[in-house]
Amino acid sequence: MTLNKLKDQISSRLEEQPGNFAIAFKDLSTGETLQLNEQDFFHAASTMKTPVMIEVYKQAAAGVFSLNDSFVLKNEFKSIVDSSVFSLNAKDDSDTTMYQHLGDKISLYNLVYDMIIRSSNLATNMVIELVNARNVTQTMRQLGAKKIQILRGVEDSKAFAKGFNNVTTANDLLVIYEKMAKGEIVDSASSQAMIKILLNQEFNEIIPAKLPKDVKVAHKTGNISHVLHDSGIVFLPNGKKYVLVILSKNLQNEDNAKKAMAEVSEMIYKYVSSPKES
Known part of the structure; x- marks a missing residue:
C-alpha cells in the first residue's frame, strides 16, 4: 500500500x-x-482545550502559578464582548459533577485534568480566565501554529452571536x-x-x-x-x-x-x- x-x-x-x-x-x-x-478553518470546539492546557504548563514553568495552586470553583464568567456576566448550564456540559463543587477549592491540576479527559466546560472557563485566551493564541504562534485562534471560553453567547469563535x-x-x-x-x-x-x-x-x-x-x-x-x-x-x-x-x-x-x-x-x- x-x-x-x-x-x-x-x-x-x-x-x-x-x-x-x-x-x-x-x-x-x-x-x-x-x-x-x-x-x-474549522470551529475548534473542544480541541482548543489542548492549547489552553499548553498555556497552563508554559505559565507554570515561568512561575506565574503552580499546578498545585487551588482556586474557588465558580460559575460566573465575563463575555469578551461587553464584560457582562454569564453562567454555564450544567445540562449542556459533558461533565456535570463539577457543578456539585461550586464554592469549593479545586487544584489547577484537577481543573486541567477535567477540562481534558471529560471536556468540562466549567473547568475550561476557569482555566481560560486564569491564563487569558490572548496568551494562548500567542503561544500557538510561537509554536508554529499560525491559524489557531483562541478568543474565549465556552458558552459566551454574545461572542458567538457576533461570530467571535475559536477556530483551528x-x-x-x-x-x-x-x-x-x-x-x-x-x-x-x-x-x-x-x-x-x-x-x-x-x-x-x-x-x-x-x-x-x-x-x-x-x-x-x-x-x-x-x-x-x-x-x-x-x-x-x-x-x-x-x-x-x-x-x-x-x-x-x-x-x-x-x-x-x-x-x-x-x-x-x-x-x-x-x-x-x-
Missing part, C-alpha cells in the same frame, strides 16, 4: 458522508505525512501534537505530563475506536452541533508513534460520520503498522 493509495481510500470513504473533512497525519518515525484540506486547522493541531510528542513544548517533563493527561481521555469514539487495545492514544476530541473532531498522538506497542487529526463540519448524520472517521483512523493505523515494501 502506498501513501497515495491510502489517501485515495480515505477520500473515497469520506466522500460517502455529507459534510466537510480535514485530515493531517504524520508518522513520527519516518516523517511521512498525509494531508487533506489541512489548511481549512488540521495542520495547526498536527504542529502542536508533533512538538508535544517530541518533548518540545515547554520542556520534556511538561510535554510528558500533558501526554499523560491526554492518555486518560474518556471520549474514545473516533481515533481509538477501531484500534487494538494495546495501542494507546493521547488525544482530545471536540464536538458541537454538526461538528466532530479528534486529534492527538497514537503510540504503537513497538515504540512507533504518529500524530493524527481528523476534523469535520456541516455534518448531516453525526453517527455515520463518527463511524467513517473511526474507519479512517483504522486505515492509517493499518498503513503504519504494516511492513513496507522496500
Whole structure:
C-alpha cells in the first residue's frame, strides 16, 4: 500500500458522508505525512482545550502559578464582548459533577485534568480566565501554529452571536501534537505530563475506536452541533508513534460520520503498522 493509495481510500470513504473533512497525519518515525484540506478553518470546539492546557504548563514553568495552586470553583464568567456576566448550564456540559463543587477549592491540576479527559466546560472557563485566551493564541504562534485562534471560553453567547469563535486547522493541531510528542513544548517533563493527561481521555469514539487495545492514544476530541473532531498522538506497542487529526463540519448524520472517521483512523493505523515494501 502506498501513501497515495491510502489517501485515495480515505477520500473515497469520506466522500460517502455529507459534510466537510480535514485530515493531517504524520508518522513520527519516518516523517511521512498525509494531508487533506489541512489548511481549512474549522470551529475548534473542544480541541482548543489542548492549547489552553499548553498555556497552563508554559505559565507554570515561568512561575506565574503552580499546578498545585487551588482556586474557588465558580460559575460566573465575563463575555469578551461587553464584560457582562454569564453562567454555564450544567445540562449542556459533558461533565456535570463539577457543578456539585461550586464554592469549593479545586487544584489547577484537577481543573486541567477535567477540562481534558471529560471536556468540562466549567473547568475550561476557569482555566481560560486564569491564563487569558490572548496568551494562548500567542503561544500557538510561537509554536508554529499560525491559524489557531483562541478568543474565549465556552458558552459566551454574545461572542458567538457576533461570530467571535475559536477556530483551528488540521495542520495547526498536527504542529502542536508533533512538538508535544517530541518533548518540545515547554520542556520534556511538561510535554510528558500533558501526554499523560491526554492518555486518560474518556471520549474514545473516533481515533481509538477501531484500534487494538494495546495501542494507546493521547488525544482530545471536540464536538458541537454538526461538528466532530479528534486529534492527538497514537503510540504503537513497538515504540512507533504518529500524530493524527481528523476534523469535520456541516455534518448531516453525526453517527455515520463518527463511524467513517473511526474507519479512517483504522486505515492509517493499518498503513503504519504494516511492513513496507522496500
